[in-house]
Every structure is written in structure tokens, then in C-alpha cells.
Amino acid sequence: MQKNEMHFTEHFDRFCSALPSGLLLVSLDEDGRPNAMTIGWATLGIIWRRPICAVLVRPSRYTYGCMEATGDFTVNVPTEELANEVALCGSKSGRDLDKFAECGFTATESSHVKSPGIAECVITYECSVVQKNDVVPEHFIPDIDDSFYASGDYHRVYFGEIKAAWAAEDI
């Protein structure tokens, strides 16, 4: 899909409305192979005078090792037609299969980071990790701790500086 560079604040509605069904977080594993994980949580804004996209990854995930190894990532907004692929990337682990191959995704070379984008998605944010920290179990309200962390596996927050953002021509 042909994409043009955009300002990171554009299409925020599309970004947020797609989140509940899932965006695709791409990073590279230790062998340099791209891996995609479905995420329903992310924020955009400005921190440290830089445009920032923050994403959360549990330590148990294959993507966690990729993020730690690569230090950068892309966030990709899929179309509704990719619902099956988004479901697969949210239920299968990159430890067990090549999700790019399984989904028929085309990896696109990024302009500023090592992790590729996904050609079939309508928006791609290229992000370089500038800070990471972990959520603090005792600082959650009980509702959230009960709903999302019954088995622990507390998220690491990755603050990615948005080095470039790309949008398909027709959105």
C-alpha cells in the first residue's frame, strides 16, 4: 500500500478507534526476523520534547525479547479486512511460527528504525525506544489488577520516539 509521510497527530481518531480490535506491533527477533504482535493499548503525545508512542508488552511475550534485542519497533494500523490476521497475531506466538509468512504480510523497510512496517496496513509509526519502565503492581487500582494481572506478568512500558509516521493515500 502506497504511503506518504504524515504528522504524527494526524488520524488519531483512526488510531484510537482501531485499538480495541488491535494494532500490529512489529519488532525483530535476535535473528533479525520480523515478528508482529496484536496490541490493544497504546498512547501518543509529546514527552522529552519528542513525539512519543508508548506501548506495553508482557515479559512472557516473544515480542518482549524482540523489543529488548532491537530497541525499536513499528506500530501499524490495519484495515478491517485484516481481522483474521490481527486475530492470529494476537493468539499465536512468534516462538512457534513465522507470523509474517503465515499472514502474508509484506515487510517494508523503515526510514529511521531497524524494525520494518507492514505494507498491508494503512498507517505505520516508526519508533525508537528512548525509555522503558515497568508498571508497579501496588500502584494499580484493584479493578485493573484483578482484571489484567491475576497471573502477574506485569507489563513493561516502552516509550518510543516517533521518528517517522506514514499513512496510506486514501485514508
Place this chain on the structure above:
Amino acid sequence: MQKNEMHFTEHFDRFCSALPSGLLLVSLDEDGRPNAMTIGWATLGIIWRRPICAVLVRPSRYTYGCMEATGDFTVNVPTEELANEVALCGSKSGRDLDKFAECGFTATESSHVKSPGIAECVITYECSVVQKNDVVPEHFIPDIDDSFYASGDYHRVYFGEIKAAWAAEDI
């Protein structure tokens, strides 16, 4: 200023374009008195299936004690006409003066949180803290650590669930 409830994704451009000159973070001190601090950093999005506004506060700040005491806050987007007030709230401490009185701000009762909004601002987000954690010094890229933390005082990140968002009718 008359405000109507809006979806939190509306006016994201305005939110981001106002950030470099400053938004106003309001919380209550231990005596229940509202205090405003100018912030240039914040993000919006969805985490834990909730709309989230994340803000950063240094432990040395008067606002830090307010956030810890109150557990909620509002983020207010000022007009350009409030440049002097924004400058004051970014340079003076609530320890030394009543910034609401000094700026002539009108505190508006919030619908879902204890901290009030600022009537003179065009957008107000009401936020309840659902998680807080601290940035990790050793996880910064050197550029950021050198630029913003030469004297330490590393930020705490407050993740506020946006309980309501309000916008002036004419923006």
C-alpha cells in the same frame, strides 16, 4: 467558558500543538486548595481498555505532593491569550503563592474527579490515577538523560483514566 462533553479523541491536534507552550495540570493540595502547574509533556490513548492521559511530574514539584494526596487531576488546554498565566504556572511554585488567585483562574467543579478544571481554558480532561510508576534512569538514551536530568529529580508517570472530557463550544 461554556464547555460541552466531547470524546477524548477529539481535538488531539489542538492538544499536541498546545503542549510545547504548555497545558495546565490541576490537582488539590492537602488542604483541598487547587494548584496549577504548566506541563509540556503528556500522551493520550487507550490502556487497560480505558481512555488514558499520562502526565509526568518531578518529585521536587509542589504538584507531586498534590497528585499523591488527591489521586486525580485535570489537564486543561489554555488559549494563547493565557500565555502570561501559563508562564507563571511554569515558573512559580504553589508552595509560595496561590496560583489560581494570582492568575484569576475560575475553578470549575468536575463531574467525576475531585480536582477542578479551569473555566478560562478551552479543553478540560478529568483524570483519575489508575497507575503510577517512575522513569528508570539507566533506561534513558544519553541525550535525554543529559538534557533533562542533569540534576536527577526523575519524573513519576501518572496514568490517569479520562473520566470525562470537555471542550468549549467554539473550538
